[in-house]
Amino acid sequence: MTKEKQKLFDQKVVEQLGTKKERWHEETLKGKVGDKKYYTESGIPIDILYSPSDIKDLDFQKDIGFPGEAPYTRGVYPNMYRGRLFTVRQLAGFGAPEDCNQRIKYLLDNGATGVNIVFDLPTVRGYNSDDPEAEGNVGACGVAIDSLEDMETLFNSIPIDEISSSVVTHMPSTTVVLLAMYMVMAGKRGIALEKLSGTNQNDFLMETVVGSAPEILPPKASFRLQCDAIEYASKHLPRWNAVSYNGYNLREAGTSAVQEVAVGIANAIATAEELISRGNSVDDFAKRMSFFWDLCNDFFEEIAKCRASRIVFQEVMRDRFQAKNPKSQMMRFHVQTSGITLTAVEPLNNIARSSIQGLAAILGGAQSLHIDSYDEAYSAPTEEAALVSLRTQQILQAETNVVNTVDPLAGSYYVENLTREMAQRIRDYIEEIERKGGLVAVTESGWLHREISDFAYKQQKAIENGEQKIVGVNHFPAEKKKAAEIEVFRYPETAVRQTEKLARLRKKRDQAKLDKALGNLREKCLSDENIMPYVKEAVLALATLGEIEEIFREEFGLWQFPLA
Amino acid sequence: MSRPIKVVMAKLGLDIHWRGAVAVSRMLRDEGMEVVYLGNQFPEQIVNAAVQEGADVVGLSTLGGNHNSLGPKVVELLRKKGLEDILVLMGGVIPPEDIPALKEKGIAAVFGPESKIVDIASFIRGKVS
Ligand code: B12
Numbered sequence: 001m002t003k004e005k006q007k008l009f010d011q012k013v014v015e016q017l018g019t020k021k022e023r024w025h026e027e028t029l030k031g032k033v034g035d036k037k038y039y040t041e042s043g044i045p046i047d048i049l050y051s052p053s054d055i056k057d058l059d060f061q062k063d064i065g066f067p068g069e070a071p072y073t074r075g076v077y078p079n080m081y082r083g084r085l086f087t088v089r090q091l092a093g094f095g096a097p098e099d100c101n102q103r104i105k106y107l108l109d110n111g112a113t114g115v116n117i118v119f120d121l122p123t124v125r126g127y128n129s130d131d132p133e134a135e136g137n138v139g140a141c142g143v144a145i146d147s148l149e150d151m152e153t154l155f156n157s158i159p160i161d162e163i164s165s166s167v168v169t170h171m172p173s174t175t176v177v178l179l180a181m182y183m184v185m186a187g188k189r190g191i192a193l194e195k196l197s198g199t200n201q202n203d204f205l206m207e208t209v210v211g212s213a214p215e216i217l218p219p220k221a222s223f224r225l226q227c228d229a230i231e232y233a234s235k236h237l238p239r240w241n242a243v244s245y246n247g248y249n250l251r252e253a254g255t256s257a258v259q260e261v262a263v264g265i266a267n268a269i270a271t272a273e274e275l276i277s278r279g280n281s282v283d284d285f286a287k288r289m290s291f292f293w294d295l296c297n298d299f300f301e302e303i304a305k306c307r308a309s310r311i312v313f314q315e316v317m318r319d320r321f322q323a324k325n326p327k328s329q330m331m332r333f334h335v336q337t338s339g340i341t342l343t344a345v346e347p348l349n350n351i352a353r354s355s356i357q358g359l360a361a362i363l364g365g366a367q368s369l370h371i372d373s374y375d376e377a378y379s380a381p382t383e384e385a386a387l388v389s390l391r392t393q394q395i396l397q398a399e400t401n402v403v404n405t406v407d408p409l410a411g412s413y414y415v416e417n418l419t420r421e422m423a424q425r426i427r428d429y430i431e432e433i434e435r436k437g438g439l440v441a442v443t444e445s446g447w448l449h450r451e452i453s454d455f456a457y458k459q460q461k462a463i464e465n466g467e468q469k470i471v472g473v474n475h476f477p478a479e480k481k482k483a484a485e486i487e488v489f490r491y492p493e494t495a496v497r498q499t500e501k502l503a504r505l506r507k508k509r510d511q512a513k514l515d516k517a518l519g520n521l522r523e524k525c526l527s528d529e530n531i532m533p534y535v536k537e538a539v540l541a542l543a544t545l546g547e548i549e550e551i552f553r554e555e556f557g558l559w560q561f562p563l564a
Numbered sequence: 565m566s567r568p569i570k571v572v573m574a575k576l577g578l579d580i581h582w583r584g585a586v587a588v589s590r591m592l593r594d595e596g597m598e599v600v601y602l603g604n605q606f607p608e609q610i611v612n613a614a615v616q617e618g619a620d621v622v623g624l625s626t627l628g629g630n631h632n633s634l635g636p637k638v639v640e641l642l643r644k645k646g647l648e649d650i651l652v653l654m655g656g657v658i659p660p661e662d663i664p665a666l667k668e669k670g671i672a673a674v675f676g677p678e679s680k681i682v683d684i685a686s687f688i689r690g691k692v693s
Contacts, residue, residue: 121577121578121579121580121628121629121630122578124580125578125580127578133577133578133606134578135577135630135633135634136577136629136630136631136632136633136634137577137578137579137628137629137630140628140629140630141628141629210580211580211581211582212575212580212582212603212604213578213580213604214577214578214603214604214605214606252583253582253583254583340583343677343678344676344677344678345678377657377677378657378659379629379657379659453586453590456583456586456587457586457587457590457591459587460587460591460681461591464591464680464681464682470678473678488659488660488661490659491629561603561604563601563602563603564586564601
């Protein structure tokens with residue numbers, strides 16, 4: 001890469017153009033536009049017109065460049081979607097493992113190219129299906145997994161050596177257990193760890209900021225487990241992304257696009273610092289860091305966000321951590337279209353919203369995509385609604401031609417200006433977090449929680465007083481503001497079946513082996529050792545998810561989630 | 565009324581979605597009510613808190629699919645304590661077809677997505693006086 005500046009425009013010409021823009025403002029535009037100020041969703045002022053003078057010191061090589069080369073503004077792969085289309089990764093998750101297995105097959109049979117599983121709340125929160133805490137939630141909102149055997153049923157005859165799986169484990173404590181189950185399951189099927197391709201979520205903010213629960217591990221413990229899984233995978237699972245920094249869920253809880261990305265990268269920074277302090281080199285693990293973004297309605301800002309996020313990650317990895325492997329500097333991310341922007345009234349309108357958000361994901365260079373379904377505000381999607389989402393992806397891929405040239409918005413005066421502005425605001429917010437002591441500290445102090453809570457409150461007020469327009473809700477409100485007549489997906493009865501499986505499992509286990517494995521695990525909780533091998537041993541001994549999580553709760557203790 | 569209306573608000577059980585519950589709590593405060601937000605709790609603890617706080621209203625928020633089992637349980641436990649006067653409201657993602665049964669079991673009203681907080685507040689004022 002050349003060191004000297006290569007400005008995109010001749011500076012003299014651009015200066016003249018700047019003057020011309022002012023003249024245009026005064027002579028041609030004058031009187032044809034009011035005083036109203038416009039802002040992007042994250043508060044960046046929007047000018048009525050952009051021209052070369054708005055990106056005058058842009059340096060092509062340094063700021064834009066070519067795809068597959070630093071700074072990766074235009075994408076992490078040189079051929080982007082001509083090489084491989086983004087993975088069509090629609091979520092599936094409900095009922096018992098055997099029910100969900102059917103939905104996975106249905107999606108694959110209809111052309112999905114990857115698997116994407118969500119788990120029910122008892123699983124995510126570390127309880128067995130027969131624990132009292134699980135009442136009313138078994139098999140709802142996701143699939144129930146209690147033991148290794150459930151994981152085997154879930155992936156029964158899914159070719160996990162050929163297609164990649166995303167397992168939406170959310171929290172580190174859940175991740176270490178479900179990842180261990182996934183590995184052991186693969187091993188029993190004769191699939192080598194090196195062949196396993198996929199991603200798990202594993203973000204300590206899911207537990208300590210994004211979602212609340214009755215029992216929560218302290219931020220430090222949760223962060224340690226997060227790092228354990230990443231470190232373990234960096235040594236044993238070369239094709240596995242053991243973390244997906246979860247900007248999506250933060251954003252849905254209540255942040256701007258800037259905060260979403262900044263917090264995601266701040267977590268990557270915290271992880272890198274921790275793993276380096278454990279003696280790892282940045283190039284051991286950074287190439288497998290992956291990210292998860294939420295694409296909402298502000299079309300150009302969302303595209304600029306995707307581009308800016310790649311720029312900032314590249315800088316951080318190159319300058320701060322001196323990563324040498326180009327792969328360590330490439331931000332790869334999954335996109336889910338926004339759920340919070342979807343409405344219960346006139347649910348078919350959501351297809352329009354999601355399509356536009358999905359288009360933005362492609363123009364932003366996403367590696368994989370889930371498009372939310374029109375029945376988002378009701379339940380898990382019906383088969384029909386899930387198919388519409390899948391088809392929306394396929395229409396974008398096959399009918400619109402948008403995938404056939406890389407980063408088509410590069411060079412747009414507005415998008416380039418916005419990309420730079422977003423990148424700067426992302427850097428500033430990361431700096432603010434660091435000034436306050438870093439990501440774990442702002443979690444412990446409740447600062448990050450308050451940022452989100454305030455955002456959610458303000459947005460609710462803005463919706464209520466009509467400042468933020470939502471079609472069908474407060475803008476052209478639907479005539480009968482009652483729920484539309486749509487079919488709502490009902491979760492199959494699951495608790496009884498899972499309870500029976502658990503009873504059978506407990507009978508057939510080798511108790512001595514189990515006790516030994518759980519004893520070892522307990523002992524290692526407060527040690528400096530990586531927890532993963534001990535969780536794996538427990539899973540192999542047929543420990544249930546709830547038993548392992550109970551040990552975590554007892555050994556790490558519980559933390560009071562901020563209430564405000 | 566001299567004393568502000570007192571609302572005890574909780575997330576039901578394991579449901580993680582706190583955004584709506586917190587927004588509603590903060591905006592009911594703006595409406596002049598006193599809101600005690602408990603975070604995630606199971607029915608027994610919610611009822612205990614309602615007793616301790618002398619609540620006029622118990623608000624249950626769930627988007628997690630546990631409304632049918634845990635919601636009516638709160639009403640039942642309140643009745644056992646002779647507290648059928650307390651108004652029990654639910655909100656969140658609850659399939660419309662489940663609402664009649666919830667009302668039959670003593671939930672006074674269910675406010676789903678896109679409900680306005682001013683409407684929730686005026687409903688409460690209409691019932692608690
Ligand atoms: C935001 C969101 C999230 C955020 C939550 C962040 C947070 N801190 O709250 C995140 C991204 C973390 C999330 C995660 C999950 N989510 Co979610 N999420 C949503 C979403 C898109 C919007 C919810 C929301 O906040 N709306 C805005 C607020 C203001 O609205 P509200 O809560 O409905 O509140 C309004 C009313 O309901 C009412 N109200 C609410 N509470 C109360 C209480 C009282 C007393 C009263 C009177 C009124 C009232 O007033 C409010 C103002 O109008 C919904 C879909 C949707 N569009 O509704 C899915 C949805 C709720 N999620 C769902 C699921 C399944 C999940 C997961 C469990 C998926 C999984 N298995 O991984 C995960 C949880 C994982 C985990 N870690 O535990 C499902 C639930 C399905 C069901 N119940 O059958 C939904 C419906 C989406 C779907 N179709 O799949 N989610």
